[in-house]
Amino acid sequence: MIPSSTVFYGALISPTSLTTYLALPHALISVSPAGEIEWLEHDVPASQLQDVLARHGLLSDIEIVELRKGEFLIPGFIDTHTHAPQVPNMGSGQEHELLDWLAEVTFPMEARFADVGFARRAYPSVVRRYIDSGTTTCCYYGTLHLESTKALAEIVHANGQRAFVGKCNMDRNSPDYYIEPSPQASVQATLELIAHIRSLPRIRSSDHGKPSSAEALVRPVLTPRFAISCSPELLASLGALAESDRSLAIQTHISENESEVVFTKSLFPPEVLPAALSPVHGPVTYAGVYEAYGLLRENTILAHAVHLEPTEVDIIKRTRAGVSHCPTSNFNLRSGCAKIGILLDEGIKVGLGTDVSGGFSPSILTAVQHASICSKVVALQSPSDSAVAGAGKFASRQLPVATLLHLATLGGAQVCNLADRIGSLAPGKAFDALVVSVRSDAGNPALWGVDLDQDFGLGQVEGEGGRHKSEKELEAMLERFLFCGDDRNIRRVYVQGRLIGGKEFMA
Numbered sequence: 001m002i003p004s005s006t007v008f009y010g011a012l013i014s015p016t017s018l019t020t021y022l023a024l025p026h027a028l029i030s031v032s033p034a035g036e037i038e039w040l041e042h043d044v045p046a047s048q049l050q051d052v053l054a055r056h057g058l059l060s061d062i063e064i065v066e067l068r069k070g071e072f073l074i075p076g077f078i079d080t081h082t083h084a085p086q087v088p089n090m091g092s093g094q095e096h097e098l099l100d101w102l103a104e105v106t107f108p109m110e111a112r113f114a115d116v117g118f119a120r121r122a123y124p125s126v127v128r129r130y131i132d133s134g135t136t137t138c139c140y141y142g143t144l145h146l147e148s149t150k151a152l153a154e155i156v157h158a159n160g161q162r163a164f165v166g167k168c169n170m171d172r173n174s175p176d177y178y179i180e181p182s183p184q185a186s187v188q189a190t191l192e193l194i195a196h197i198r199s200l201p202r203i204r205s206s207d208h209g210k211p212s213s214a215e216a217l218v219r220p221v222l223t224p225r226f227a228i229s230c231s232p233e234l235l236a237s238l239g240a241l242a243e244s245d246r247s248l249a250i251q252t253h254i255s256e257n258e259s260e261v262v263f264t265k266s267l268f269p270p271e272v273l274p275a276a277l278s279p280v281h282g283p284v285t286y287a288g289v290y291e292a293y294g295l296l297r298e299n300t301i302l303a304h305a306v307h308l309e310p311t312e313v314d315i316i317k318r319t320r321a322g323v324s325h326c327p328t329s330n331f332n333l334r335s336g337c338a339k340i341g342i343l344l345d346e347g348i349k350v351g352l353g354t355d356v357s358g359g360f361s362p363s364i365l366t367a368v369q370h371a372s373i374c375s376k377v378v379a380l381q382s383p384s385d386s387a388v389a390g391a392g393k394f395a396s397r398q399l400p401v402a403t404l405l406h407l408a409t410l411g412g413a414q415v416c417n418l419a420d421r422i423g424s425l426a427p428g429k430a431f432d433a434l435v436v437s438v439r440s441d442a443g444n445p446a447l448w449g450v451d452l453d454q455d456f457g458l459g460q461v462e463g464e465g466g467r468h469k470s471e472k473e474l475e476a477m478l479e480r481f482l483f484c485g486d487d488r489n490i491r492r493v494y495v496q497g498r499l500i501g502g503k504e505f506m507a
């Protein structure tokens, strides 16, 4: 029998803008069998629960999941940039900057994925780690190998995570043991990967015939590694491929490290950029190179953006590409502090990326913590009057909790060009959500006492004062979770309404 709707009752947090979010102590949210959010009631006292369900025609045959004190629903995290084959390297080679780190640490590990058997052994635990960290949508780089990246896509699909999976394009400035033989071979393998990912069934074998939404959870993404590792011929071919299919997402790195920027400009002097493809005015910039090859548009994800010039900010804004802010990696590889506030003031889409193993954690919570620190470093380095002197809302200021939540969820959805489907808990969107617990029994000593010291509103006496207090308490819970939480606090992970991970799933 097809199960009917599932209804969650309890506290719910969901972003509504860069500076605001809903904090609802007594929410009631209904999820259809296909995993779509049907409706959301903001404030339902326990005494009215049955009446409200009846009003929605849900009298019998529904599953009600009641959250306990110290638990809340939140949209799933969106990791807009990471490298699946680098997870086995997490925490190694911390002494290098980007270009040495690629040569000494990263390429040797990625080369091991030439062996598809190695990929099939390594990737299941990689994907499981991302899911159990609360990442419901993940933008994965694979390696340059077709078969291993097909395996990655299959494993993501089998685990029910929403994802973008791409195979690196790299035909120059890479070691002999880890380079594609020609632009043609690179494009051919890319086409095969796209076809393979698009042929994956829409229903997983473990769904036992449960109805599924028609949309694919795993999608292909064009992945020119970065301009340095792609010949002009390869970038031109990828631009043509992108133009032939505008639904195809694109991900790459931009302006991460100063030596990288210098090297990139030396590889693409104006005479290299074909006139027909080049809208570039003035000196060539990193963003200008990508634009010249037709690789910047609303479904392009640009990782890092640490050392952007003002004209590059204009290009990114004009092309409506999104930025993946990867602060853990940017600190760890000594790349710098991205000035995210300037991008937000310009209305550029920004999400978070873990960028493992430049970053040493697969958890978006770590990225949230470091995004906060990064914004404080930028604020410390800014003249104290800069916030007043015509600066926008975010530039030179530390990011508030609401903005950090936005970056981890709705901002990431915008960067993936999927904000109409995911990123917040709203009717008409997919139910990609986490059940978070900050209770003592979640086992995270850093949050010990959160549920004992305070009354978070569930079961609280109704009334103006009580309502206000319970919202404040929920906001306090969110802040402590974002800064001190970890996998132990992520009880359940849902994608498209299906339970796919979390502490309870593993148990």
Ligand SMILES: Nc1nc2[nH]cnc2c(=O)[nH]1
Residues within 6 Å of the ligand: 083, 098, 102, 106, 225, 226, 253, 256, 329, 355, 358
């Ligand atoms: N952080 C990071 N930057 C890159 N630029 C090109 N490749 C990489 C990579 O694997 N990681």
Ligand SMILES: [Zn+2]
Residues within 6 Å of the ligand: 081, 082, 083, 253, 303, 355, 358
């Ligand atoms: Zn990266």
